[in-house]
Amino acid sequence: MKTEERSRLIELLRKLIYELTGNYYPDERMKILEYKLERLLKETGLESSSPEEIISFFMRTPERRKQLINLMTVPETRFFREREQLEVLFDVVLKGRSFLDMGSVGCSTGQEPYTLAMMMKRRNISGKVVGMDVNEEVLEKARRGVYKASEIKDIPEEYREFVAVENGLLEIRKDIKRMVEFRSVNLIEPESFASLKGRFDVVLCRNVLIYFDTKSKEIALSNLRSSLRKGGILVLSSTEILGKEFYHLFEPFKEDRFFFYRRT
Numbered sequence: 001m002k003t004e005e006r007s008r009l010i011e012l013l014r015k016l017i018y019e020l021t022g023n024y025y026p027d028e029r030m031k032i033l034e035y036k037l038e039r040l041l042k043e044t045g046l047e048s049s050s051p052e053e054i055i056s057f058f059m060r061t062p063e064r065r066k067q068l069i070n071l072m073t074v075p076e077t078r079f080f081r082e083r084e085q086l087e088v089l090f091d092v093v094l095k096g097r098s099f100l101d102m103g104s105v106g107c108s109t110g111q112e113p114y115t116l117a118m119m120m121k122r123r124n125i126s127g128k129v130v131g132m133d134v135n136e137e138v139l140e141k142a143r144r145g146v147y148k149a150s151e152i153k154d155i156p157e158e159y160r161e162f163v164a165v166e167n168g169l170l171e172i173r174k175d176i177k178r179m180v181e182f183r184s185v186n187l188i189e190p191e192s193f194a195s196l197k198g199r200f201d202v203v204l205c206r207n208v209l210i211y212f213d214t215k216s217k218e219i220a221l222s223n224l225r226s227s228l229r230k231g232g233i234l235v236l237s238s239t240e241i242l243g244k245e246f247y248h249l250f251e252p253f254k255e256d257r258f259f260f261y262r263r264t
């Protein structure tokens with residue numbers, strides 16, 4: 001494909017991914033998009049098609065749109081990511097709670113919701129965790145709950161009892177798996193949240209909205225807000241700060257050195 005065609009395709013894809021998921025690729029992240037694009041063209045055998053043909057190929061059926069979403073979202077995650085923030089959440093913000101209904105939006109391959117379930121179990125907190133993502137490929141792996149040794153090594157020693165060895169595979173223990181359910185949810189589609197209205201005590205949405213622009217962030221935050229009960233708490237990554245323009249939806253408060261956000 002000629003350089004000119006290639007840049008036209010990248011622009012069209014950037015627009016499409018934004019419309020489908022709210023993820024905006026700024027110029028500095030275009031390198032990632034280009035790398036993913038190469039993979040995508042190889043996988044679909046579309047290397048010699050025109051940019052317009054490639055786009056209409058992906059728009060033709062819901063399955064192909066999903067395939068594009070799976071390729072274009074960033075699934076990086078790990079068990080006990082920002083563990084200190086989670087400890088402050090459970091041991092300070094939620095201190096004394098014996099039941100919790102938690103959500104993890106943008107849960108990727110499941111490490112975050114399973115981490116929450118393990119932390120609940122060790123603290124004798126009963127309840128449920130719902131892991132949600134727009135990428136159905138990562139949700140499949142999350143549901144299996146089978147991980148490589150290199151992924152399991154992020155689980156602190158005192159939590160390793162929650163991983164079982166089943167037929168030589170490292171699998172999340174059944175009682176932890178039973179606490180967690182996975183759902184396909186798109187942060188920018190209010191319909192995705194229709195059955196979740198006022199459900200959660202806490203929703204985590206960490207390292208997801210960093211890829212959104214102000215407009216798609218506003219839509220996503222309104223949907224997250226609708227899934228929280230009154231006074232419910234939103235947790236972003238500690239490196240993400242919610243701007244004042246969103247204070248009509250969430251009110252920030254600080255515990256230890258971490259910001260959390262309460263539904264207004």
Ligand SMILES: C[S@@+](CC[C@H](N)C(=O)[O-])C[C@H]1O[C@@H](n2cnc3c(N)ncnc32)[C@H](O)[C@@H]1O
Pocket residue numbers: 020021022023073074075076077078081105106107108109112132133134135138185186187188205206207208
């Ligand atoms: C970088 S991972 C973060 C995983 C985890 N929350 C963590 O902090 O380790 C971002 C995840 O957000 C998901 N995501 C992106 N856009 C989304 C959307 N519109 N709705 C739901 N999930 C989305 C991606 O598919 C990806 O799995």
